[in-house]
Amino acid sequence: xxxxxxxxxxxxxxxxxxxxxxxxxxxxxxxxxxxxxxxxxxxxxxxxxxxxxxxxxxxxxxxxxxxxxxxxxxxxxxxxxxxxxxxxxxxxxxxxxxxxxxxxxxxxxxxxxxxxxxxxxxxxxxxxxxxxxxxxxxxxxxxxxxxx
Amino acid sequence: xxxxxxxxxxxxxxxxxxxxxxxxxxxxxxxxxxxxxxxxxxxxxxxxxxxxxxxxxxxxxxx
Numbered sequence: 001x002x003x004x005x006x007x008x009x010x011x012x013x014x015x016x017x018x019x020x021x022x023x024x025x026x027x028x029x030x031x032x033x034x035x036x037x038x039x040x041x042x043x044x045x046x047x048x049x050x051x052x053x054x055x056x057x058x059x060x061x062x063x064x065x066x067x068x069x070x071x072x073x074x075x076x077x078x079x080x081x082x083x084x085x086x087x088x089x090x091x092x093x094x095x096x097x098x099x100x101x102x103x104x105x106x107x108x109x110x111x112x113x114x115x116x117x118x119x120x121x122x123x124x125x126x127x128x129x130x131x132x133x134x135x136x137x138x139x140x141x142x143x144x145x146x147x148x
Numbered sequence: 149x150x151x152x153x154x155x156x157x158x159x160x161x162x163x164x165x166x167x168x169x170x171x172x173x174x175x176x177x178x179x180x181x182x183x184x185x186x187x188x189x190x191x192x193x194x195x196x197x198x199x200x201x202x203x204x205x206x207x208x209x210x211x
Contacts (some may be wrong), residue, residue, distance in 0.1 A: 007164065011171035018171060035179050037187050040197065044187050059180050081165050090200055096180055096195045108171045120203050122196075129196045140186055142196065147207035 003073035010078070014085045017041075017078040018050070020086050023065030032078050034091070042142075043082075044092045047075060060096050072107045077116070083145040094140035101139065107147065108141060109134055120144040 006019035095101035123138030
């Protein structure tokens with residue numbers, strides 16, 4: 001993706017990423033966490049805002065900082081980095097709420113052609129996991145690194 | 149990496165990703181239970197594992 005991205009920090013195991021969103025609401029610290037699911041080779045990707053006072057992550061907040069595309073490009077960069085360390089795992093991506101999931105859907109659909117060069121993208125719909133198709137609303141997404 | 153090399157990079161589009169060991173402590177932070185539930189539901193109640201196995205097979209057999 002040739003969009004602008006934020007500079008990213010990552011933990012030594014490359015499961016945690018942080019960057020600062022800059023926009024109309026000011027500077028907002030964002031954290032991406034890849035959490036291993038216990039039963040299979042699957043990580044969950046969670047993106048949220050870090051509360052300056054508590055240090056805890058708010059996964060429900062919608063910041064509306066006016067930099068959505070730059071954030072999405074940054075998340076995509078973190079996924080690339082994650083796969084460089086964990087190429088044989090799959091990533092699960094879903095929102096806490098239907099509207100948040102819809103936001104992920106818009107992002108994936110917008111950049112589907114570019115993302116498809118590097119990743120298999122699957123969608124969960126009514127108890128079935130399928131290869132993603134444009135124009136269909138899914139409940140969750142799975143990303144797997146292609147064997148390029 | 150030398151300064152000259154750094155200056156030639158387009159860091160706005162392809163940022164350097166810097167390791168920060170202070171982030172290590174967040175590795176096991178809890179995530180919302182709804183996400184875990186949705187993930188487990190996909191594992192237990194869909195064909196996810198079958199699809200993943202098929203993709204893995206493709207990856208192995210692709211020249």
